[in-house]
Amino acid sequence: MSVTAAQGFEAAGVAVGLKSTGKPDVAVVVNRGPLKVGAAVFTSNRAKANPIMWSQRVIQDGVVEAIVLNSGGANCFTGSFGFQTTHQTAEKAGELLGVSAGDVLVCSTGLIGTGDEVFRAKVLAGTEQGIAELSADGGEAASLAIMTTDSRPKRSVVTGDGWTIGGMAKGAGMLAPGLATMLVVITTDAVLTAAQADAALRQATGRTFDRLDSDGCMSTNDQVTLMVSGASGVTPDLDAFASALAEVSQDLAKQLQGDAEGASHDITILVQNAASEEDAVEVGRSVARNNLFKAAIFGNDPNWGRVLAAIGTTQAAFDPYDVDVWMNGVRVCSQGGPDAPREDVDLTPRATDLVIDLKVGAASATILTNDLTHDYVHENSAYSS
Amino acid sequence: MSVTAAQGFEAAGVAVGLKSTGKPDVAVVVNRGPLKVGAAVFTSNRAKANPIMWSQRVIQDGVVEAIVLNSGGANCFTGSFGFQTTHQTAEKAGELLGVSAGDVLVCSTGLIGTGDEVFRAKVLAGTEQGIAELSADGGEAASLAIMTTDSRPKRSVVTGDGWTIGGMAKGAGMLAPGLATMLVVITTDAVLTAAQADAALRQATGRTFDRLDSDGCMSTNDQVTLMVSGASGVTPDLDAFASALAEVSQDLAKQLQGDAEGASHDITILVQNAASEEDAVEVGRSVARNNLFKAAIFGNDPNWGRVLAAIGTTQAAFDPYDVDVWMNGVRVCSQGGPDAPREDVDLTPRATDLVIDLKVGAASATILTNDLTHDYVHENSAYSS
Known part of the structure; x- marks a missing residue:
């Protein structure tokens, strides 16, 4: 169930031809609330992809309505045209969802240096199609759409006392720690403030994703996002929540390790x-x-x-x-x-x-x-x- | 001719069974003077082999009579027994050459963690045999005896205005800079003080061997040694000497790069x-x-x-x-x-x-x-x- 295991989330994964294989390549995850809290950590690589630069602005107010993720192209080092592609993706999603584009995160993964008109058209089409197909059990489809060289999807769910945390991850190469080291989306229906979500996420990633170092190569596009719907109505014990979030994070990190490119140990x-x-x-x-x-x-x-x-x-x-x-x-x-x-x-x-x-x-x-x-x-x- | 191209040096390379292939595995280079000046730079790895710890002491007074090098075993992390092996090697050479053991450098290369009684006996036998076979054209034999996974020996000679610099090197893996990154012996018959030799060597290695980084892995045993006989009787222009030393160093560094383990570029x-x-x-x-x-x-x-x-x-x-x-x-x-x-x-x-x-x-x-x-x-x- 991954990102739709917690209440208050809908997701989808669709195929728009970004991958030459025809496999799903655009994922959308939407927070239906009542809270629209978000927190994220980003690669510390100074060479940052356009979606990283966009998402770093979006996350500043701690409000996240939705996240759009594409595989099949990193949209990194693609100039101002590439940044506009990311911006237009958020605007398209905001328009269709009736929310501010400034509350829509974007993530991309794939080859650096690709992001032309064809790429833009496909990402925008995928955003539209994904939003049309949103469902409360779309977590599995979303987890498939973010895969690149991954041989299998990575999903994890932990249930607390009246609340749930679920997540998905992708990543098989360029696995080395910045702040985050891959594309990860984690959702929860627990009731948290933005500051609580941010603190819990930094604590969890610091000892899980940040300590996975498969090949020493730091990505330009990595992002770990936590979305909080509060739909359970339950305010969690913060230590219990932190522990559960670390459990989901470590579970996903181990799945990334277990599927690292070419690894036999x-x-x-x-x-x-x-x-x-x-x-x-x-x-x-x-x-x-x-x-x-x-x-x-x-x-x-x-x-x-x-x-x-x-x-x-x-x-x-x-x-x-x-x-x-x-x-x-x-x-x-x-x-x-x-x-x-x-x-x-x-x-x-x-x-x-x-x-x-x-x-x-x-x-x-x-x-x-x-x-x-x-x-x-x-x-x-x-x-x- | 490598280390015997310059006047005042004798060398040898012998086989004593440290290598399972039966190929030469102990080299000796002796400075016949009149000067007995030496300078050396060592790996900056804190995990240092016994011969590094020994040679760092020997070099302090700037006097070097001879150097004994073995392949087929790094004598690293072999405890006090291993250090005694290095010490005994220098004592054996000093005794046979009629010089102080404290003026004999030792280098080892091969597998870390090996250095038992059998290793010691072979290194001592090789020291004795090598000294017995010293000759003024032994440079080639010495360059063969220090090879490990090298596919070919590395030698270089540059002639200045009345003086000569010659050198040999080995190294194909664990090539990453510390101070030095491999076993290198360079000899010259120019007239230099210990301080001049040290300054010239540090300047040359800093921009040559130190900038070779084949696989990012820093060795425990690396040492670059310069031995000065002064046998030409010529005091060189120091800039010209520095330039020639850098040329020999870069030539050897490029030969190391060209023979790096498994490389195709x-x-x-x-x-x-x-x-x-x-x-x-x-x-x-x-x-x-x-x-x-x-x-x-x-x-x-x-x-x-x-x-x-x-x-x-x-x-x-x-x-x-x-x-x-x-x-x-x-x-x-x-x-x-x-x-x-x-x-x-x-x-x-x-x-x-x-x-x-x-x-x-x-x-x-x-x-x-x-x-x-x-x-x-x-x-x-x-x-x-």
Whole structure:
């Protein structure tokens, strides 16, 4: 049900030919209220797509009526014509829905540098068709329409005490954290103010989507949006809501990891006993971005030396000669020297657990990443995306 | 001739079974003087191999009599036993050469975490055998003995006004800048003080080896060493010497790039009209480390959007919407929008030129990198290295 699991939302997904495959490529999600609260986080890439620049303005007042998302083209680096396309998309949706264009978010995903007249015409047609097909069970169709190289849709629902949170996500490449790292729409019928929604969203994304780093490449178009209808009439306990929102976010982040382009391993990097959470994140990310480590995992090779070579490039507080490293439960390195034999480690399962014990403090963080595979190279060399 | 091109040096390369292939794996280079001046730069990785820790002490007084290098094992994260192995290597060489062990540098390269009794015995045997086989034309043999996954040796010679600089290098993976990025030994018979040698070496490496970033992975064992015999009796013009040293360094760096593991393109990234050289380096490096861009080049796809997405993650001064990008002479992006058609770009040659014009200043920098290929993944997943 994804974005229509919570009360007060309608959605649709339609096909207008933006994708050469003819698959659905425009999604619309509308908030029927009574609240029209919204919050969003955006890529921190300075190279921002037109829909990001538009949506950053829209979100400022905390009011969101609807969101239009297209796959099949990023509308990034397409000049003022591209920005006008985004603007016209919001105006079209606003006109048809009887709301202000300034309360309509827009998201795009696909190849950078494409966004001509044909693209514009298709996005506008998709907006119109999507709004015509809105329904209270359109969440699944919407989740299909935002897919790009994804092999499957990503959906998640968590139910609280009288309220519900549901979400959808897309993303298989260029997965590295800015503020957000993909297109995600999460809806809830809980009663929240804009400030509460914003705080909850930033807290959830900071420890979920922001800690997914599949390939170290930050997108120009990423956006995570939370839409609040309040249709349940229930004002949630804020801690319970934050926890549920983090659960939906982490569920979607794990689905993104599990479907990352070409990956054969989902690697969970737990950095523990760090001096600070920031240190733990920096150490984890240095490993997540190390091609040699990632290629070794693809080859089922527990090459812990590459872990130490990666973390040695960071500024985090630890002694490289007093670090322990576990792979899938086997301590292969202790105090910066060899421990259990490499042969004891079974790396054949897709789920791969790496634990790095820095032994200097009590903080920890978990980074999700993937291995570097032939299929990753193939997908990202054989096709423009 | 590599390290024996300059007068006053002897070298050897021998095979003692550190490599399973039986190929040469221990090299020795000895300075016969009259000067015994040395300078070296080391990896900035905090995870440092035992020979790095040893050599950093040896170099402090600017006196170097000899250097022993082994392939077939990095002697990194092998504990105090490994450090003793390095120490014993220097002592063995010092004893046989009649010099202080404290003036003998040691370098190792190969798999991290290996350095047991067998390794020690072989390195000591290789040191002894290498010293027995020293000769004034041993430079070629030495350059073969330091190879790991290199497919060919790297050698360079430049002759100045009465003096000569010669060098050898090894390195095919884990090529990313620290201070140095590989094992390199450069010799000269010019007359230089230790301070002059150190200054010239730092200047040369800063703009050559430090700007080679093949795969973003910084080694634990990298060292670039300059040995000065003064045997020509000629005190060089320092600018001419610096220029010649930079020429040898860049020649070796390009040979390393040309032989990088699995690469099918040598990519030269020129960042021009930057506000500062630091900005130009930061921008160039962000592209050199972007897997999506590197995979696109492998696929002969001039995907300039990935260039902009990469540079947008930096803090350098520029407007992402006023940047021009050329690929192999074709301006594919101007002012942050599409320019010439992608089809106009021919990416089939191995040599690939990327120019990024930031349009904000007068500084520039060139970064060398490679593409991301199936063979890179294969070499780094199928074998421990």
